[in-house]
Every structure is written in C-alpha cells, then in structure tokens.
Amino acid sequence: MHPKTIINNIFFVLTLFIGSTLWAEEPIKPIPLHVEYDRAKAKLGKVLFLDPGISSDGTVSCHSCHDFDHGGADPRPVSIGVHGKKGNVNAPTVFNSYFNFRQFWNGRAKDLKDQANGPIHNPVEMDMVPKEIEKYLASNGYYTQAFKEVYKRPPSYEDMLDAIAEFEKALYTPNCKFDRYLRREKGVKLTKQEAEGYRLFKMLGCVTCHNGINIGGNSFQKFGLIIPYKWKEGVPDRYDITHDPKDKNVYKVPTLRNIELTAPYFHDGSAATLRESLQKMAYHNLGFELSKAEIRAIEAFLKTLTGEKPAILKEGD
Numbered sequence: 108m109h110p111k112t113i114i115n116n117i118f119f120v121l122t123l124f125i126g127s128t129l130w131a132e133e134p135i136k137p138i139p140l141h142v143e144y145d146r147a148k149a150k151l152g153k154v155l156f157l158d159p160g161i162s163s164d165g166t167v168s169c170h171s172c173h174d175f176d177h178g179g180a181d182p183r184p185v186s187i188g189v190h191g192k193k194g195n196v197n198a199p200t201v202f203n204s205y206f207n208f209r210q211f212w213n214g215r216a217k218d219l220k221d222q223a224n225g226p227i228h229n230p231v232e233m234d235m236v237p238k239e240i241e242k243y244l245a246s247n248g249y250y251t252q253a254f255k256e257v258y259k260r261p262p263s264y265e266d267m268l269d270a271i272a273e274f275e276k277a278l279y280t281p282n283c284k285f286d287r288y289l290r291r292e293k294g295v296k297l298t299k300q301e302a303e304g305y306r307l308f309k310m311l312g313c314v315t316c317h318n319g320i321n322i323g324g325n326s327f328q329k330f331g332l333i334i335p336y337k338w339k340e341g342v343p344d345r346y347d348i349t350h351d352p353k354d355k356n357v358y359k360v361p362t363l364r365n366i367e368l369t370a371p372y373f374h375d376g377s378a379a380t381l382r383e384s385l386q387k388m389a390y391h392n393l394g395f396e397l398s399k400a401e402i403r404a405i406e407a408f409l410k411t412l413t414g415e416k417p418a419i420l421k422e423g424d
C-alpha cells in the first residue's frame with residue numbers, strides 16, 4: 108500500500124473512533140460529588156436564608172418560598188409574599204441553581220448574588236430596603252458577631268448577599284441514581300422502565316432542551332414551540348426584557364433534577380402533577396400526545412434524578 112494511503116486510512120479510522128466516542132457521550136452530566144464553598148460564609152448564609160427578620164413585616168424568609176422539604180421549591184402555584192401579597196409566578200428550586208447559566212425564569216440575574224438582591228426589594232416578596240436590613244442585622248447580637256468573624260466588619264447588605272449566595276452554592280444534590288449510573292458505579296442499573304424512559308427522553312427530543320449538568324438551566328427556549336401556549340401580560344419571560352414578540356413565553360429551561368419533589372410545574376404552576384406536566388410539554392413543545400406507557404416510562408426515568416439532600420442541610424447549627 109502507498110504510504111499516503113496508509114496515513115489516510117489511519118486518519119479515517121481515527122476519525123471514526125473519535126466520532127463514535129463523541130456520539131457515545133451522554134447529553135446529561137452528573138453533579139460533582141464535591142463543590143468548593145466557604146463554610147463559614149455558607150453557615151451564616153443558611154441562618155439568613157431561614158430568617159423572616161429580613162422581610163418588611165418580619166413574616167417571610169427565603170425559605171417561605173423555597174422549601175427544603177419540597178425540593179427547594181414552593182408547593183403553591185404562585186408564591187405569597189409579605190402582607191399575603193400574591194405573586195404571578197411559581198418559585199423554581201434553589202437546589203443546584205448554582206449550575207444554571209443565569210437566574211430567574213427569564214435569566215435577568217447573572218448569578219446568585221445578583222439574584223438574591225431581587226426578592227428582597229420585590230414589593231410582593233420581601234419588600235425591604237438595604238438600610239432597614241442593615242439596621243436589623245446591626246441590632247442582633249448573633250449577626251454582629253458572625254459578620255465580624257466571617258467578613259471582619261459590621262454587617263452590610265452586600266456581605267449578606269454574598270453569604271446567602273455562598274450558602275446556595277452548597278445546595279447541590281449529588282448521587283442520584285442516574286448520576287451513579289452515568290458514573291458506571293458497580294451494581295447501579297436502571298430498571299427496564301427507567302431505561303426505556305431515558306431512551307424516549309433522548310429519542311423524542313426532550314434532551315435538545317433539557318441537557319447538561321442541570322438537565323436544563325443552560326438555554327432559553329419557548330414554551331409552545333409547536334403548539335402555542337397561552338400568554339399572559341406580565342409573566343417573567345424573555346419578552347419582558349427584550350420586548351421582541353418572538354420572545355413571548357420564552358423561559359430559561361428549568362432543571363429536571365429532583366423534579367418529583369417540586370410540584371406544581373411550569374412558570375405559572377399550571378400542572379399539578381408530573382404526569383400532567385409531561386403531557387403538556389410533549390403536546391406544546393413536540394406537537395404530539397404521549398401514550399400512557401410512554402408517560403409512565405419517562406416519569407420513572409425522571410424519578411432517578413432525585414439526589415441526596417444537600418449535606419449542609421443535615422448539619423446542625
């Protein structure tokens with residue numbers, strides 16, 4: 108064989124090999140087993156997250172709408188803030204939100220620190236001004252001591268946001284069955300139904316929008332791509348930011364991790380159960396109806412995405 112042909116052949120085989128490993132690569136990535144965070148800051152952030160004292164009427168904490176026993180989300184279709192004021196949108200989970208490319212349904216906050224600034228000022232959430240919060244923190248013996256230890260200065264609004272964001276970094280849920288399967292851990296096998304659900308999830312195209320480490324949280328997509336979904340003035344979609352009509356009902360794709368714990372579903376909390384959300388998703392975004400068996404299989408797959416409760420929540424104070 109001519110040397111050039113040999114080289115060409117080697118190249119050809121090499122391309123095939125690289126290609127096939129790329130194709131074999133899974134579209135979903137496991138959550139790292141350890142995420143680095145500053146323990147002292149996160150511990151202070153945890154106390155702040157649970158404290159209704161940072162809201163204007165002293166009744167609403169971050170936890171009021173992001174319940175740790177509810178996968179870090181709100182079991183109510185729309186959140187209720189200070190003075191019983193109703194919001195217009197379902198609170199997404201704070202678990203694993205650190206892995207999202209932006210925060211909020213329309214991505215208006217670039218990171219967690221930027222995000223935490225939002226609910227505090229929001230008149231239907233905590234309705235508080237930084238000065239009032241600083242006064243409250245400075246009047247509290249625990250906080251003056253803790254901020255001095257952690258930040259080496261008196262409590263400030265900026266440092267408070269920093270501590271809360273550090274705590275949220277610690278809210279990751281590793282080791283779900285599916286991650287352990289992806290890591291090829293010994294003895295971890297998907298059941299036939301779970302494996303069928305995953306196959307459908309890829310084959311039907313769910314994975315084009317729900318992929319990566321958070322199985323979502325990394326792009327903006329339309330709800331109602333094929334069959335339009337009703338649009339309501341004032342929803343926090345991309346249109347709210349860009350005012351471009353094609354951005355109506357475009358949202359950050361929500362994470363599907365711990366999805367069995369975070370009902371109701373969608374930005375408006377309109378699907379009460381996971382099955383209902385799957386029916387609506389397939390109908391509006393893929394343009395067809397799923398069979399009962401398909402729904403059951405996808406649901407079984409989605410339930411393998413429930414991870415361990417964040418370690419920081421198991422630690423006592």
Ligand code: HEC
Nearest residue numbers: 168169172186187188196197198199210211212226232343
């Ligand atoms: C009154 C209910 C309420 C309170 C109190 C509240 N949130 Fe939220 N939170 C929401 C709602 C509703 C959204 C979605 C709003 C949107 O996207 O427009 C949200 C979104 C978020 C997100 C974005 C998650 C994502 O995937 O985009 C994070 C993170 C978050 N909240 C953290 C916090 C923190 C920290 C606090 C306390 C400082 C807090 N929340 C207080 C209701 C609340």
Ligand code: HEC
Nearest residue numbers: 312313316328329330332360361372373374384388389392
């Ligand atoms: C074109 C992109 C796209 C495709 C394809 C897609 N989704 Fe979604 N998915 C979204 C968006 C955007 C939302 C948020 C919609 C909203 O809240 O209004 C969402 C929401 C969801 C939710 C609710 C999450 C929550 O926390 O409220 C589930 C469950 C879901 N999708 C599962 C699926 C499944 C299963 C498939 C395949 C049958 C699928 N999705 C296909 C973009 C997509």
